[in-house]
Amino acid sequence: MFLALREMRHSKARYSLIMVIMLLVSFLVLFVTGLARGLAYANISAVENMPANYFTVQDDAEHTFRRSQLSEAELAAAMSVVGDGNAATLAVQTSTVTAEAAEVKADITFFAVDMDGMLAPKVVQGEALTNASQGSAIVDSKLEESGIAVGSTIVDQASGMSFKVAGTVEDSSYSHMPVVYITKSDWQLMKGGAAQEGSAQLSAPYNVIALKATSAEADQVAGKLDHVEVITQKQAISSIPGYAAEQKSLLMMIAFLFVIAAFVLAVFFYVITIQKTSQFGILKAMGTKMSYLAWSVVGQVLILSVASLAVSLLLTFGMNMGLPDTMPFQLERSTILLTCVLFIGMSLLGALISVVRVAKVDALEAIGRAGA
Amino acid sequence: MSAMLMMKQVTKNYGDGGRTMSVLNKLDLTVNAGEFIAVLGPSGSGKSTFLSAAGALLTPTSGEIWIDGESLTNKDKRELTELRLQKIGFMFQNAQLLPYLKVEEQLLYVARLAKLGTKESKERAAGLMKRLGIWERRSHYPEKLSGGEKQRVAIARAWMNKPAILFADEPTASLDFERGREVVRMIADEVRSEGKAAVMVTHDERMLDWCDRVLHLENGMLAEHQNTEAATVQV
Ligand SMILES: Nc1ncnc2c1ncn2[C@@H]1O[C@H](COP(=O)(O)OP(=O)(O)OP(=O)(O)O)[C@@H](O)[C@H]1O
Ligand SMILES: [Mg+2]
Numbered sequence A: 001m002f003l004a005l006r007e008m009r010h011s012k013a014r015y016s017l018i019m020v021i022m023l024l025v026s027f028l029v030l031f032v033t034g035l036a037r038g039l040a041y042a043n044i045s046a047v048e049n050m051p052a053n054y055f056t057v058q059d060d061a062e063h064t065f066r067r068s069q070l071s072e073a074e075l076a077a078a079m080s081v082v083g084d085g086n087a088a089t090l091a092v093q094t095s096t097v098t099a100e101a102a103e104v105k106a107d108i109t110f111f112a113v114d115m116d117g118m119l120a121p122k123v124v125q126g127e128a129l130t131n132a133s134q135g136s137a138i139v140d141s142k143l144e145e146s147g148i149a150v151g152s153t154i155v156d157q158a159s160g161m162s163f164k165v166a167g168t169v170e171d172s173s174y175s176h177m178p179v180v181y182i183t184k185s186d187w188q189l190m191k192g193g194a195a196q197e198g199s200a201q202l203s204a205p206y207n208v209i210a211l212k213a214t215s216a217e218a219d220q221v222a223g224k225l226d227h228v229e230v231i232t233q234k235q236a237i238s239s240i241p242g243y244a245a246e247q248k249s250l251l252m253m254i255a256f257l258f259v260i261a262a263f264v265l266a267v268f269f270y271v272i273t274i275q276k277t278s279q280f281g282i283l284k285a286m287g288t289k290m291s292y293l294a295w296s297v298v299g300q301v302l303i304l305s306v307a308s309l310a311v312s313l314l315l316t317f318g319m320n321m322g323l324p325d326t327m328p329f330q331l332e333r334s335t336i337l338l339t340c341v342l343f344i345g346m347s348l349l350g351a352l353i354s355v356v357r358v359a360k361v362d363a364l365e366a367i368g369r370a371g372a
Numbered sequence B: 001m002s003a004m005l006m007m008k009q010v011t012k013n014y015g016d017g018g019r020t021m022s023v024l025n026k027l028d029l030t031v032n033a034g035e036f037i038a039v040l041g042p043s044g045s046g047k048s049t050f051l052s053a054a055g056a057l058l059t060p061t062s063g064e065i066w067i068d069g070e071s072l073t074n075k076d077k078r079e080l081t082e083l084r085l086q087k088i089g090f091m092f093q094n095a096q097l098l099p100y101l102k103v104e105e106q107l108l109y110v111a112r113l114a115k116l117g118t119k120e121s122k123e124r125a126a127g128l129m130k131r132l133g134i135w136e137r138r139s140h141y142p143e144k145l146s147g148g149e150k151q152r153v154a155i156a157r158a159w160m161n162k163p164a165i166l167f168a169d170e171p172t173a174s175l176d177f178e179r180g181r182e183v184v185r186m187i188a189d190e191v192r193s194e195g196k197a198a199v200m201v202t203h204d205e206r207m208l209d210w211c212d213r214v215l216h217l218e219n220g221m222l223a224e225h226q227n228t229e230a231a232t233v234q235v
Helices: A002-010 A012-048 A074-082 A143-146 A186-192 A214-224 A233-238 A243-275 A277-285 A290-322 A333-360 B047-056 B079-086 B103-113 B119-131 B145-158 B177-194 B227-234
Strands: A053-059 A085-101 A104-111 A136-140 A153-156 A162-169 A177-182 A208-212 A226-230 B001-016 B019-032 B036-040 B063-065 B088-091 B165-167 B197-202 B213-218 B221-224
Touching: A002 A012, A002 A214, A002 A290, A002 B103, A012 A233, A012 A243, A012 A290, A012 A333, A053 A214, A053 A233, A074 A085, A074 A208, A074 B047, A085 A186, A104 A143, A104 A186, A104 A290, A136 A143, A143 A162, A143 A177, A153 B079, A162 A177, A177 A186, A208 A214, A214 A226, A226 A233, A233 A243, A243 A277, A243 A290, A243 A333, A277 A290, A290 A333, B001 B047, B001 B197, B019 B047, B019 B063, B019 B197, B019 B221, B036 B047, B036 B177, B047 B197, B103 B119, B103 B145, B119 B145, B119 B177, B145 B165, B145 B177, B165 B177, B177 B197
Parallel strands: A104 A177, A136 A162, B036 B197, B036 B213, B088 B165, B165 B197
Antiparallel strands: A053 A208, A053 A226, A085 A104, A085 A153, A085 A208, A136 A177, A153 A162, B001 B019, B001 B063, B213 B221
């Protein structure tokens, strides 16, 4: 590090320039990552925040909740494996609601859940529902922007049923739509009303059964039921309409940013290294070990990438504070850590070609060369 | 007297397959402690090749070389690097100081490589800089130094690790006559005060006053007094 630090001290302009470029790239990486995560969260937070780690879906539903149909019989089978508290049915229905007071419409997703079960919404404002409540709903707080708050009455366009908003929950979105939680009995009413062609007596099916289970238990549930598949929460999330496509494009951008970061750094360092070829020859002739020189190059890259990451983290947090709420942004600690490690890793990869170049310099070049 | 450098039947051939060219041809040389030797020769005679072979930078085609009693044969790259660090001091044409190290740091760097203690190396660096008249310049970057001062720093750097022998490749080439002579005198002074040896390659016959022996590189071999006597007679 003796050489690395002193060289940076001496050529401040040159190394500052590299640092600024790395800073901009790493800022962009962090920022786009935060936006991608924010978008993802705004898309599927209702499923991500569920305490379930597995979902039971019909095996021909291709993991998609809405295509799957399951009944109380499957719920009973699942409960017998994982215990009553660790399995709950979930019914999903996208719809449009109008607020009675305000002249607005909002696209929402109905989640019909057992209000005593593990999927019961965690109310932050207003009151929770019981299974006995009728004509009441808990809504995602984002509906406040449409003028729907505790005490409002919303009307489902498809069924014409009206619900009084009893309370609100936070971070509950499904396919970018705010979630409206209703009771299972209201779900039966809604479905019965919609399919009133003689078969009204049959109970309407649910879509999936959420499980809190070990992988062994999950296998057991899958084995016990015919035409049923047990998928992980991750698989369920990536099958939510729009999620995979959205995340893929953003991931692509992030991947390119990483490649660009590595490339820019590699080229800069390579050019600097080529300029210093004769110096490396002299250093080797004087008895400097190759490992020492390699560490010198790697050390400089490490210092530059860590410093620029630190600054861009500060920038990212500052930027986040100034960002409007309509631009979802989220960076968990684990994502930051992963991004930083990847960025430093890519930088080091870029430094590698310079190290190879230094290794190729022959100490012999020091003798008999007039030019510096 | 112990031999600091010994070269026996050293041959170096260049060439691709059929046509080979012998740059060094069964060259013999012994340099003892306290000796300062000059090697003269026209351009292309193989001076750089000779210095590279003696300085453990180039493996000769055949023959054997000893530095301070240690044979270079059968040493791998790592061992040769270590040997150069501990036993050999180099002076290059144009000084070749590291542009981003201050004068004192140039010396401390090689001491660090050789794992000398901080206090010991600071004292040694101070002693060398004072003897060579660059003490006042110790916290300057090379870009602020004159050509002669740079070569003096190079002398100090070469002696820093107490090498057995110093190899200088045309150390006066980029200096004017007066500065050049001063640099050669300083190399000679250090050889005496350190009790070590030095070999200087040059093509400038006016720089030989302080050399104990002057050798000519001709046809790949070193020959003693030939043109020198003629030169001395002329003066
Ligand atoms: N790597 C090499 N491959 C082939 N030939 C070489 C190589 N290095 C040197 N030579 C040849 O060996 C001869 C001696 O070269 P060398 O550089 O040792 O001469 P020199 O005496 O130092 O010359 P100068 O005073 O111009 O520096 C030259 O004819 C040169 O062309
Ligand atoms: Mg030469």
